[in-house]
Amino acid sequence: MIDKRLTENEVEMFKSLIGSIFENYQHDVFQFSTCVFHNVEFVVNGENYVLKNEIQRIPFFENDEDFAIFSFLKCDKEMMKSSLVGMKQTTTPIREAIKDILLVNDIINVKKNNAEFYELSYTKAVIFVFADRKICFAKTIWFDEHINIIVASDPLAKLDNPLNGFEANDDSFLVKGLRKVVSLVNI
């Protein structure tokens, strides 16, 4: 199985943020949608973090492909900027305690001629839970480095189906998608 979920260290870093004050998040100015390119920055308890959605080359069905993968790291102030030259950024203040963080992990299972053939798991979205709202940072379609920002009471309902974008090319493949939501306050 190809495991492209957030790493244990990244999960621990997210978990360490629970109970802290989420001061603000920063991203490219929206361009006719709520999708922003490549990275979103957070300020939590005075520390700077960046969530990246970056291309990696991975085995994909019968070939290799460029697949955008989430990563999460602490960063310097200098890294708090757009990856696009000339793009302005905007800052959204939150100033609320983080009650929980949900990791949405999708698993794509592929059978070929009824035999196990390929399995990929990856982190589809990260959801910050506050007292009265949730803010979700979700990957768009697998090859795209944009991050969709969803502010809603139930952002899980707004995510696309785990199978979206994973259509097989011929009938010998059977593709199944499974979504698992991990609450970090409970692990």
Next chain:
Amino acid sequence: MGSGIFKGGLTNHRSLAENLPIVEEKWELSNGCFGKHPKGNHRLVTDIESEDPIKTANEFYDKMAFGGKTYPIFNNDGSIKGEVAYMKDGSIITIRIITKTEGKPAVDINVDGSNQKDDLDGLKSHKIHFTIKEENQND
């Protein structure tokens, strides 16, 4: 780029639906995708073959992204990696001149956020690799 002038020197922001007829004059849209499916690959990954893949990729992208709000994408070493175009309907078109996949140029089409999906002739979000046309394909 990023100055209020849209791709192609236009002063008006265009949606992808306005550009599709021009693109479809040259490249056929079949089952929601441009290009053909290489053997053993995925439904939403296609190839467009030509003698000059970089030229063809740029030509395709220029037509798709015409009137879009564009921003260049750079590598860490300062070299240009590609460009992203935001269309008025929320579609996003990205060209990568050098990809991690065998160095082939690629164009990513993301219409998942489009507010005009009904006007896109069934176009799906998909990825197109631009590859060299083999001379003796029947050998």
